[in-house]
Amino acid sequence: MFGRKKKDLPVEARMMHYxxxxxxxxxxxxxxxxxxxxxVFRQANGPAATLPLEKVTGLEMMPERNFMARYHGMAATTAHGKAVKWFAVFHYSAQDGERMLAFWWVDTKTGAVIQKLAVQIRAKAQDYTL
Known part of the structure; x- marks a missing residue:
């Protein structure tokens, strides 16, 4: 009971797919x-999807109200109490153009992982001409 280890999960962050x-x-x-x-995005007992890092063109982090206003046209929030629901929006290049993935979370551990990943993605950005 107390001496047992939790099942090791091969993951860095737990989020909710939006x-x-x-x-x-x-x-x-x-x-x-x-x-x-x-x-690699994986369901607990379901499929997995892999997004190659070279296809990622950007990663945004924002509170739910900002996400809903920007991507769904209404500044709504569903979080209860003082909890802030954060969203990560992964932008990537696909065969049919630019696409996005959105996930949300409330814990600070996941936020730290996403922030670290955002820094890594920004570091690979290159100069460009408009």
Missing amino acids: EGLPGFPQDGPCFMEQTEAGL
Whole structure:
């Protein structure tokens, strides 16, 4: 009971999938892990999707109210109490153009992982001409 280890999960962050991954339910738990192949998003007992890091063009972090206003046209929030629901929006290049994935979380540990990843993605950005 007290001496047992929790089941080791091969993940860096636990989030809730909001939109962008076919076959993943909205507001369903999702684990994200960074591997050599890229970012792997996995359901607890379901499919996994891999996003190669070289396809990621940007990563935004914002509170729910800002996410809903920017991407859904209404500044709404569903968080209860003082909890802030944070969203991560991964922008990436696909064969049919620019696409996005959105996930949310409330714990600070996941926020720290996403922030670290955002710094890594910004570091690979290159200069460009308008």
